[in-house]
Amino acid sequence: VAGITVQDGTVDLPNPLAELTLDELRTRRSVKWNTYPPDVLPLWVAEMDAPLAPSVRAALLAAVERGDTGYAHPGGLAEAYAGFAAARLGWAPDPATARLVPDVMNGVVAVLDALVPAGSTVVLNTPAYPPFFSFLRGGGWRVVESPLTPTGDGGYALDLDRLDHDLAGAAAYLLCNPHNPTGTVFDRATLVGVAERCARRGVRVLADEIHAPLTYPGVEFVPYLAVTDDGVAMVSASKAWNLPGLKAALAVPGPRVDLSVLPPEVSFGAGLLGVIAAEAAFRSGGQWLDALLAALDHNRRLLAALLADALPQVGYRLPDATYLAWLDCRRLGLGDDPSVAFLDRKVAVNPGPSFGLPGHGFVRLNLATSPAILTAAVQRMAAAVA
Ligand SMILES: Cc1ncc(COP(=O)(O)O)c(C=O)c1O
Secondary structure (H helix, E strand, O other), X not given: OOOOOOEOOOOEOOOHHHOOOHHHHHOOOOOOOOOOOOOOEEOOOOOOOOOOOHHHHHHHHHHHHHOOOOEOOOOOHHHHHHHHHHHHHOOOOOHHHOEEEOOHHHHHHHHHHHHXXXXXXXXXXXXXXXXXXXXXXXXXXXXXXXXXXXXXXXXXXXXXXXXXXXXXXXXXXXXXXXXXXXXXXXOHHHHHHHHHHHHHHOOEEEXXXXXXXXXXXXXXXXXXXXXXXXXXXXXXXXXXOOOHXXXXXXXXXXXXXXXXXXXXXXXXXXXXXXXXXXXXHHHHOHHHHHHHHHHHHHHHHHHHHHHHHHOOOOEOOOOOEOOEEEEEOHHHOOOOOOHHHHHHOOEEOEEHHHHOHHHOOEEEEEOOOOHHHHHHXXXXXXHHHO
């Protein structure tokens, strides 16, 4: 797999997920590599085991050389994102109206604070990224869970009638597309249906599109604001270029939403290095992203083969996007939270129940690691069942 290359006619890039050894990764200071003892393979929180994209690394090194560590100025980040969105997502947002936020979760809270009444109801689809619950409840909103519908092949669909029912009386809907943890990319017709129902019910839509750059070749990602003028997209380079600790994201409003009502303090928590890195990623990180996607594509298929061989009872459908694998372990007999048994075998994955009721019996596995680590992890997980 070290041989994965991506060609754009000029450069071959090595597999970004096969460059760092386990020993090198263990020197990292991030939460992924420091929460569990060193004998545990950490396949949990959404960080990637890749080095930085060359353009991002160069921009950060130059900033450090300049001693450029003052407060964040948005610079050309929104323009860089708009260029990326136009080139790769077929959507041309107006960079002048976007607002810099520290990260997607703080951005979601800030936008809700500004646009929907305190204490009102926010709907989200379950299974759901666990901080959705904690940040929304912490901000004082009531959370209504609207479950996605299993399609029977390990996939999930957004049932528009079910959503419409759950939107009754709600002030906002937090759409997650591509969806964490299931890896589902919702199609255009679904998004049009969402927009119609939310418009009819007067529900504000926040579209968390943090994973959009991680859509696999052959799958079309349609930005929510490409189908409607109304809503706010939350975007960031932090997942696709592994920058979450640097703190920079954007709230991008549709033409019918005015984000000038957000107070200036909303941008204060953003980091300048985050802005600089994200701008470099969106402007000139496309070739590296293609190499990464080739490596992730290899890993999502490798995981299918490893599971078929060692843990054939586990349900897994290739994600349309994201490096997250949502594993149905209900037939393993490991109870509501199979992550406990896997951790006993020195593999850390995210507990399914933390994603809400539909997560019982599931785990979320982060496959943005080397093929060797992924292989070792599945072998250890199989030993938990044997
Ligand atoms: C769907 C989704 N939203 C938000 C976040 C968190 O993003 P941030 O670190 O920018 O708050 C994540 C992180 O994995 C995520 O998967």
